[in-house]
Amino acid sequence: MIPAIGIVDVRVAYNGKPVLDAVSARVRKHSAVAVIGPSGTGKSTLLRTLSRMNDRVPGFKVEGKLRVGGEDVYAKGLDVCRLRRKVGMIFQTPCMFPKSIFENVIFGLRHQEPARSKEFPDIAQQVLRRVFLWEEVKDRLHKPAPNLSLGQQQRLAIARTLAVEPDILLLDEPTSSLDPQSALAIEELILSLKKDHTLLLVTHQLAQARRVSDETIFLEAGRVIESGPTEAVFGRPAHAATRAYLGRAEEA
Amino acid sequence: MTRGFLEKGVLAGLVFMTGFAVFIFALVLAEVAVRGGGALNAGFFLEEARDFGAAGGVRYQMEGTLLLMVGAAALGLPLALAGALFQTEYVDAPGLKRGLRLLVYSMNGVPTILFGLLGYLFFGITLGAGVSWLTGVLILAIMILPTIQVSVQEAIEALPEQYREAAGALGLSRWQVVRSIVLPHCLYGIVTGTLLGLARAAGETAAILFTATAFSGARFPEAMSDPVPTLQTHILVLAQEALNPRTIENAWGAGLVLLCLVFSLIALSLVFRGRLSMEFER
Numbered sequence: 001m002i003p004a005i006g007i008v009d010v011r012v013a014y015n016g017k018p019v020l021d022a023v024s025a026r027v028r029k030h031s032a033v034a035v036i037g038p039s040g041t042g043k044s045t046l047l048r049t050l051s052r053m054n055d056r057v058p059g060f061k062v063e064g065k066l067r068v069g070g071e072d073v074y075a076k077g078l079d080v081c082r083l084r085r086k087v088g089m090i091f092q093t094p095c096m097f098p099k100s101i102f103e104n105v106i107f108g109l110r111h112q113e114p115a116r117s118k119e120f121p122d123i124a125q126q127v128l129r130r131v132f133l134w135e136e137v138k139d140r141l142h143k144p145a146p147n148l149s150l151g152q153q154q155r156l157a158i159a160r161t162l163a164v165e166p167d168i169l170l171l172d173e174p175t176s177s178l179d180p181q182s183a184l185a186i187e188e189l190i191l192s193l194k195k196d197h198t199l200l201l202v203t204h205q206l207a208q209a210r211r212v213s214d215e216t217i218f219l220e221a222g223r224v225i226e227s228g229p230t231e232a233v234f235g236r237p238a239h240a241a242t243r244a245y246l247g248r249a250e251e252a
Numbered sequence: 253m254t255r256g257f258l259e260k261g262v263l264a265g266l267v268f269m270t271g272f273a274v275f276i277f278a279l280v281l282a283e284v285a286v287r288g289g290g291a292l293n294a295g296f297f298l299e300e301a302r303d304f305g306a307a308g309g310v311r312y313q314m315e316g317t318l319l320l321m322v323g324a325a326a327l328g329l330p331l332a333l334a335g336a337l338f339q340t341e342y343v344d345a346p347g348l349k350r351g352l353r354l355l356v357y358s359m360n361g362v363p364t365i366l367f368g369l370l371g372y373l374f375f376g377i378t379l380g381a382g383v384s385w386l387t388g389v390l391i392l393a394i395m396i397l398p399t400i401q402v403s404v405q406e407a408i409e410a411l412p413e414q415y416r417e418a419a420g421a422l423g424l425s426r427w428q429v430v431r432s433i434v435l436p437h438c439l440y441g442i443v444t445g446t447l448l449g450l451a452r453a454a455g456e457t458a459a460i461l462f463t464a465t466a467f468s469g470a471r472f473p474e475a476m477s478d479p480v481p482t483l484q485t486h487i488l489v490l491a492q493e494a495l496n497p498r499t500i501e502n503a504w505g506a507g508l509v510l511l512c513l514v515f516s517l518i519a520l521s522l523v524f525r526g527r528l529s530m531e532f533e534r
Binding site: 051053056058081082083084085088089091093095097107108111112157160161164 | 415432433
């Protein structure tokens with residue numbers, strides 16, 4: 001069976017400085033995989049490389065094979081815009097466009113499928129319900145989105161991504177800038193998204209990775225040290241480096 | 253010497269230097285207003301110059317100046333905008349980006365007489381446009397192009413990268429990002445740059461003196477190949493050659509009109525900058 005994401009011997013460097021070294025991983029369809037590891041170990045780079053967000057970064061170089069639904073992410077002539085619609089990315093800090101809540105939700109859709117403009121209100125309602133935001137914003141859809149709280153903005157950013165119907169969601173520390181209550185709301189949302197999407201989540205919060213993910217990849221210094229079912233990685237880590245990292249994180 | 257004393261000394265120095273600059277500026281304004289104010293009346297704005305500038309007004313000079321400015325902006329703005337967008341949104345190679353940037357900033361510092369000379373040789377003689385409104389517009393457009401482009405570029409570069417990333421992550425193409433995010437954001441830069449470019453064009457004399465303008469015998473141009481009278485040339489010729497005190501006063505009057513025009517454009521650009529920038533941040 002073709003995995004949702006296939007990463008084979010991927011090496012990434014910025015201006016010759018290696019960031020990812022011989023990284024390989026498989027992500028099954030409709031599963032949630034957490035990527036954990038110390039800061040600066042290449043977790044975010046892995047996500048950005050998958051959605052080709054690093055293409056414009058000067059000195060960025062990638063080798064190896066990255067496949068999404070069997071399609072080579074770096075194939076010559078690949079339509080990057082189509083790839084990014086298939087592989088949605090959620091950033092650490094939500095970025096609201098200086099427009100209304102409604103316009104933010106349908107922002108991607110308005111550019112890609114303008115012919116469906118009559119459906120936009122229904123789609124907006126549907127995705128806002130999926131991120132549990134509808135009840136909070138239904139009476140102020142045409143008010144500026146940047147006025148929402150950070151937690152609400154992050155849910156709105158996820159709704160905006162869901163509106164373009166991606167198969168895969170890449171979540172780059174989506175709760176790190178949020179208060180505990182908002183973080184919990186995002187976590188519940190991630191759990192609810194698992195049944196329709198494949199999720200790859202970068203997080204520093206190990207408890208969150210444990211609660212949310214089916215499998216975990218532990219990265220250190222740009223290399224995959226250990227990967228497997230989340231319960232096994234956390235409960236019976238096979239490598240000393242994993243044990244040391246989990247131990248340090250627990251003490252902190 | 254105590255630290256507090258030093259700080260007070262620095263502050264006093266800064267206040268003195270700022271005060272000196274403001275004083276010089278006020279002196280120029282007052283001088284032009286006092287010497288030229290007497291010439292201003294309704295007729296000065298509505299009548300054509302007569303008796304070598306000793307009588308009548310500056311109607312055609314004002315129209316000619318505006319015509320050159322509007323033509324230059326209409327031609328310069330699209331070119332500057334395209335240049336700024338290409339450089340910021342489409343060029344990825346850092347070396348090429350730096351090179352283009354250096355070129356634009358260098359162009360901004362080229363003496364305007366060189367624009368006039370080269371423009372006249374190329375447009376006026378080689379392309380056969382002669383001394384005309386068209387030659388003036390082409391020269392001024394190239395001259396104000398870097399002023400507009402620098403302003404637009406700075407506005408685009410002030411846009412946080414996260415907006416581009418968020419839009420790109422939703423599958424928008426570069427052009428869609430430009431159209432929906434970059435252009436609305438840099439609207440204030442476009443307006444500011446255009447107004448500053450217009451102000452620069454309005455104050456320009458050297459580049460258009462022998463390429464686009466005529467002192468006498470010219471009114472509103474009927475064709476693009478006709479020369480135009482402008483305030484700048486009018487002031488220069490009257491101030492250099494007139495002996496009649498009435499003519500000299502009219503030259504100061506024309507100077508006051510030109511000064512007001514330039515200040516109005518700069519003031520407008522500042523208002524737009526503030527307003528549009530706040531609009532985007534809202």
